[in-house]
Amino acid sequence: MILHAPSLSPPRGRFAPSPTGRLHLGNAFAFLAAWLSIRRQGGRMVLRIEDIDPDRSRPEFVRAAMEDLAWLGLDWDEGPLEHPDGEIRGPRAEQPATFRETGLFGPYIQSLRLKRYEEILTGLRERGLVYPCYCTRKELRMLASAPHIGDEGAPYPGTCRTLSDNRQKELEQSGRRPCLRLNTEAAARQLNGGADTSLVLDFVDGVLGEQRFTMDDCGGDFALRRSDGVFAYQLAVTADDADMGITEVVRGDDLLLSTPRQLLLFRLLGATPPRYAHVPLLHDAAGERLAKRHKSLEIAALRHAGARPREVLARLGELAGCLDRPPEPTESRAALLARMAAGFSLGRLKGRVLKLETDDADTLTAAGPP
Ligand code: GLU
Ligand code: ZN
Numbered sequence: 602m603i604l605h606a607p608s609l610s611p612p613r614g615r616f617a618p619s620p621t622g623r624l625h626l627g628n629a630f631a632f633l634a635a636w637l638s639i640r641r642q643g644g645r646m647v648l649r650i651e652d653i654d655p656d657r658s659r660p661e662f663v664r665a666a667m668e669d670l671a672w673l674g675l676d677w678d679e680g681p682l683e684h685p686d687g688e689i690r691g692p693r694a695e696q697p698a699t700f701r702e703t704g705l706f707g708p709y710i711q712s713l714r715l716k717r718y719e720e721i722l723t724g725l726r727e728r729g730l731v732y733p734c735y736c737t738r739k740e741l742r743m744l745a746s747a748p749h750i751g752d753e754g755a756p757y758p759g760t761c762r763t764l765s766d767n768r769q770k771e772l773e774q775s776g777r778r779p780c781l782r783l784n785t786e787a788a789a790r791q792l793n794g795g796a797d798t799s800l801v802l803d804f805v806d807g808v809l810g811e812q813r814f815t816m817d818d819c820g821g822d823f824a825l826r827r828s829d830g831v832f833a834y835q836l837a838v839t840a841d842d843a844d845m846g847i848t849e850v851v852r853g854d855d856l857l858l859s860t861p862r863q864l865l866l867f868r869l870l871g872a873t874p875p876r877y878a879h880v881p882l883l884h885d886a887a888g889e890r891l892a893k894r895h896k897s898l899e900i901a902a903l904r905h906a907g908a909r910p911r912e913v914l915a916r917l918g919e920l921a922g923c924l925d926r927p928p929e930p931t932e933s934r935a936a937l938l939a940r941m942a943a944g945f946s947l948g949r950l951k952g953r954v955l956k957l958e959t960d961d962a963d964t965l966t967a968a969g970p971p
Contacts, residue, residue, distance in 0.1 A: 612644030614849045616670065616677060617838070619651040619746065620662035623899045624669045627853075627883035627891030630917050630955065634880045635851035636675045637923065637945040638807075640938075647704065647845055648680030653711040653837045654746060663710075669900040673910050674934045679704025679845075706845040711837050718832040721840050722781065722825055725869065730787050731825060733779030734761040735772045747834045749855040756821040757782065778828040785816040785823075785865065792868055802861035807851070807878025807947040814861040823862050835859060839866040847875045851947065854879035855890075878947045883920070886959040897962045906966035910934050913965055914941070920955050921945065 614635050618624065624632075639646050648667070652658035667681065681700045702709055725731050734757075762784060764772075772779070789800040803813040816822075825836045842850065842863070857879045867874040882890045885898070896902055903913060911934050918924035918937075923945040928937050958964075 612639055612642045612848045613846050614639035614644060615647040615649050615847050617649045617651050618666040620659055621657045622893045623665050623901050625891050625895055626898045629900055630883045631853045631880055632675055633917050637942045638851055638947055641942045641945055646677040648677040649841055650710040653832055672904060674938055680709040718837055718840055730784050731781050732762055732784055734782045735777045735779045736760055747856055756817060759822055780824045780828045781826040782822040782824050788869055802864045804877060807876055808880055808950045819858040819861050835862050839863045842875055843870055843872040850875045851878045853882050855882060880950050881953055881955050883955045885957055903965055907969040908965040911937055922949050
């Protein structure tokens, strides 16, 4: 485990796209906020590919995310780079990596980090903090994905925490494969050094201010590994943020309830957690949060229809409230980004409603394809 000293080294942020689809304006907004915040502080940006779920990740989306970020001018200092022959493979562990990486904390692709997740899981198991759960619920399929608002479901009631060995054997013999959960009560006892099972996870969010949660607020005993052996998002993301020395996580506020779970894992690993900032999500003109079905608001779609990065950035900067005046006709993308970084503040995003106009895609692509 790498224990970093944030005060001695430059801040480290990250882009953590899941290659399950193309980036849309909403993803771009969160990435832009993460990038502006880090660049403003003179820090370093890491690109990490969150392809832990082999069923949902596709290699072509790794490349697509890199292309979209690069087109916007959101660069990174560490992580995968495009391979000279243009091919990036990865999302399945058995595939050889054919991309190049830069940085000392790699691999930066989750499907290449499975050994590390196994090692952490084993450590937690040996401390008696993990138990098998045989419940079959639809939500268990989702465990490798970041749980965005709406897919959290009811908190896990703790059913399997006290299963007897015999009952576990019976269930195994009947062919049931368990997922593995963190016993948050046992974790609390270890952290509190006694019988005390109370656990409060609090932190100061860079956008939202003081936050305070119990584990019940965020789903109770959460899964570390799915029943099909795929590691859960919470485990992978915490391991990576710790190992990669990330000091600042800026992401959509639909992930707010993941943060206490990740903080708990940080405490169990004895590692220093990053600062967290949860930015508001972008909504379409009808008030719906941007999602995969908003095809015309994908960065690639805008690009193909003739949008230029400067105008897209300016629109996002306007929404973020970090642009005092529109871009000059001669202002470069880099100059515009520098101006946005100078005016950017995470705190100013608090309570901001980020809503696009019906004609945003048309306005951005007005010039048509080049
Ligand atoms: N890969 C996650 C997602 O696309 C983001 C995880 C995070 O920022 O912690 O939703
Ligand atoms: Zn269970």
